[in-house]
Structure formats: C-alpha cells, structure tokens
Amino acid sequence: MKRLAALLLAPLLMGQSQTGPKPVLVPDVSQRDIEIAYSFTGAELLLFGAILYPGGRAPADGEKPADIVVVVKGPTQAVQVREKEKVAGIWVNAERMRYRSAPSFFAVASSKPIRTLVDERTRAIYELGVDSLQLSPASGAAPAVQDRFDKGLVDLRTRAGLYYEAPKAVEITDGVLYRARVQIPARVPVGKFTAETFLIRDGRVLAAAVRPIDIRKSGFERFIATSAEDHSWIYGIVAVALSILFGWGAGAIWRRF
Secondary structure, eight states: OHHHHHHHHHHHHHHTTOSSOOOEEEEEESOSEEEEOTTOOOEEEEEEEEEEOGGGOOOOTTOOOOEEEEEEEOOEEEEEEEEEEEETTEEEEEEEEEEEEEESOEEEEESSOGGGTSOHHHHHHHTOSGGGOOOEESSOOOHHHHHHHHHHHHHHHHHTTSEEEEETOEEEETTTEEEEEEEEOTTOOOEEEEEEEEEEETTEEEEEEEEEEEEEEOHHHHHHHHHHHHSHHHHHHHHHHHHHHHHHHHHHHHHHO
C-alpha cells in the first residue's frame, strides 16, 4: 500500500514543480548489455545525458542550477534475513523475517548529498537513497522489529558492495550536460536492471527518465545457469554423478600414495 501511494503521489509532486513547460532529460548509458564471464571482476558503468530546457535555451544567468540524481536498481528478489543470537557461547539463529521483494542491487549517484536536495517525503516517494528503500516484508511485525531487520538487510548488502550511495559523483557541465560513474561489483546478480535519472531543483523533481540495462552470464557460466534453470532434473543428476566420480577418483589417488 505504501508503494502504491508513493506512485500515486509522484505525478502530483512533479506537477507542482512548475506551471509552464518543464525541462526534459535525454539520458543514456555506456553499456546496455554487460556479460559476466569467469574472469569478471566488476565493471564501471558510465551514465550520461543532457538536460533540454524549453525553447532549447541554456540556463539563464542567475537562474538556480538544477541537480541530477541517478539510481541504478537491480531486479527484485525474495530474501530471508536471520538474526544471530549468542546462547551458551554459541551463535545460533534466532528471529527471522522474510521479504517478498528487495532490490538485488541499489546504487545512487548524485551531484550533491541527497539530503540537501529533497526532503524525507520526496526521498521516500522516489526511493532516493539507501535509507529510503521501500522494502516489502511478508509478515506483519512490530515497527521496531521491522526497522531492525530493514537496517540489517541494508547493512549486509552494503558490506557486500551491492547497496551504496555516491554523493557528488555526478558532474554537470554548463548546466546542460551531465555524467556519472557507477561501479558494478563482481558479485552483482544477473537480470534486468534500470538506470533512473531525476532532475531536481528547489527540492522538487522536475523530470525523470529510465534506461534499461541487461546483465547476464556468458560462455560456460551461461550454459551452466541455463541448464540449471531449464533442465533442473538433468542438471541435478549430472551434478550428483560428477560429485561421486570426483570423490571416487580422489579416493583412488589417495590409496595409491
């Protein structure tokens, strides 16, 4: 319900930004397709574009400059977070919470720190920032418990390099051209990604645009992933057979020496 309300309120906020013609964003990305092979150690994604002002003009002298925020988001996935508790000197699983959907990757680059650009309400509506993610827990827990698990999930993925913010990572030239670099880690999941660009001025979102990005496995890794997904029972039999074969081979070699 919170996400639905956010989507309904978003056009209203954008509509309040200006009464006349609004600027238009023309974004693009350096790579629409990223292939992951066995030697993949990460990638640097360049996001760039232009701000088209009404009448094709450039920002007038004395006009307050606009800012850019770029959000790169990976496909959502169900995830379960477990909380560890120390019992009699041993760490064991205690409480847990399941989320119906959480972004597998979430990176935010901005021309200025986001908290200085928009208020908390606007950040929540457009998910501008790691602390503004709209997660979807599958169970109704107490607000304090849910907040604790939300922070735990964000912390885990931040430490893995899958969630991060890069303030002042967007460069704007002459108030018209912009570019930003986003690091894609080696552990990034595959799937359909989106690069959302937001034009912000006076605390309001004036324009937004989205570009798709496809990250997929290639070579032998792609063959293995496709086999596991499309022919799971054959993949399982082959995996078990190879395990037995390698185990037997290792035992035979050990007996000889």
